[in-house]
């Protein structure tokens with residue numbers, strides 16, 4: 001038998017999140033975590049096989065007995081430490097050139113997101129710079145952002161295009177994401193978001209037509225030729241951007257080429273994006289600061305996951321999304337950093353902290369939302385998001401006996417995180 005990749009032993013606690021093959025948790029079920037705790041005699045061990053999957057989890061004594069003659073490429077003594085699954089970031093815009101640090105001052109002085117956007121800044125500013133950037137330049141900055149995410153514990157991340165707004169630049173961005181998958185040890189769910197804004201000089205209906213008749217067919221062809229692997233379709237459904245009907249048409253066109261529906265809805269105005277998304281059977285809807293009660297009810301019924309982005313409401317001083325109401329209604333809640341030039345945050349532990357303090361989630365709920373449910377929001381919870389036999393050996397080893405320190409120690413996660421493990425390999 002080939003050598004196994006990794007043995008971690010003597011941990012104080014291993015937070016599995018779930019241990020019965022659950023693929024998503026809703027509402028009240030998000031309150032409870034499955035945890036294996038050390039006993040007086042024994043710590044907790046995890047064995048990762050030669051392919052990078054979890055082969056066993058249990059008390060040290062049992063594991064030692066079962067794997068008596070096993071050899072390992074690496075062994076980690078986790079005495080005094082806790083272990084959680086690799087974090088999953090359900091929503092990011094990490095491919096772009098030209099930061100918007102100057103706009104932060106404008107927003108602090110009171111300019112709203114749409115005022116900046118309508119004056120030609122915001123997404124338009126980033127589009128201008130991203131169109132000019134080469135693939136190599138975009139890849140260079142993307143790689144460093146992905147490494148910062150990894151160092152903060154993220155091992156699976158959703159990454160959007162959306163600063164091209166024309167076929168050539170959208171494809172350039174998707175190709176950059178494709179190349180990054182081979183360069184950085186982080187898993188990526190790739191999202192086409194050509195309808196992220198209405199390009200300057202076009203109307204929303206012209207842009208809708210371009211996305212459906214030009215961009216999607218070109219992306220589909222590249223997918224069929226296996227040159228691109230795209231997983232999700234996204235639209236910014238918002239007053240003054242794409243309306244509900246235009247969004248629906250674009251999402252349907254994406255669904256027709258096999259993409260999962262995962263879009264921005266009800267962020268700044270209550271325009272019934274959630275109702276439409278639930279009717280379409282969307283996998284996930286992000287933001288939802290202004291979601292209606294009916295929208296929540298329909299999302300619970302359709303099993304559409306709410307991807308909540310605590311940084312957005314915090315930075316833009318928006319209403320907080322009604323997360324407690326969603327949880328009480330049985331909606332599955334996931335979390336994302338929303339990393340983009342407006343919300344420059346690459347850290348899921350910080351996002352979880354904001355979710356707890358500002359959105360009134362419990363720490364257990366925040367961990368479920370940042371692991372299993374975020375994985376489910378990109379259709380990957382059969383491999384990611386919990387520590388169970390057969391799943392990817394992706395985990396974060398914390399230099400604290402109680403995992404909650406990762407949230408509690410505000411801004412201190414880089415000290416709390418001892419190692420990040422991707423499929424059994426120590427990457428941080």
Ligand SMILES: N=CN[C@@H](CCC(=O)O)C(=O)O
Nearest residue numbers: 122123236312338340341342
């Ligand atoms: N709201 C739309 N999209 C992004 C912001 C993108 C940008 O401002 O560049 C978001 O999710 O927050």
Ligand SMILES: [Zn+2]
Nearest residue numbers: 091093264338
């Ligand atoms: Zn976004």
